[in-house]
Amino acid sequence: MIKSVDKHGNAYVVGSTGSQDFPTKNAFDNTYGGNSDVLCYQNYQDSL
Numbered sequence: 001m002i003k004s005v006d007k008h009g010n011a012y013v014v015g016s017t018g019s020q021d022f023p024t025k026n027a028f029d030n031t032y033g034g035n036s037d038v039l040c041y042q043n044y045q046d047s048l
Contacts, residue, residue: 009045014038 001015016036024030
């Protein structure tokens with residue numbers, strides 16, 4: 001898992017999951033792709 005914060009305070013998390021029922025909302029592709037799937041989360045500073 002990679003966690004990072006940019007110079008504007010926006011948080012990013014990138015990782016992978018093997019879960020067949022990982023919760024998604026507005027996902028680019030919400031189908032289970034096999035052994036594992038990549039996940040990417042972005043949180044804007046003004047939404048905290």
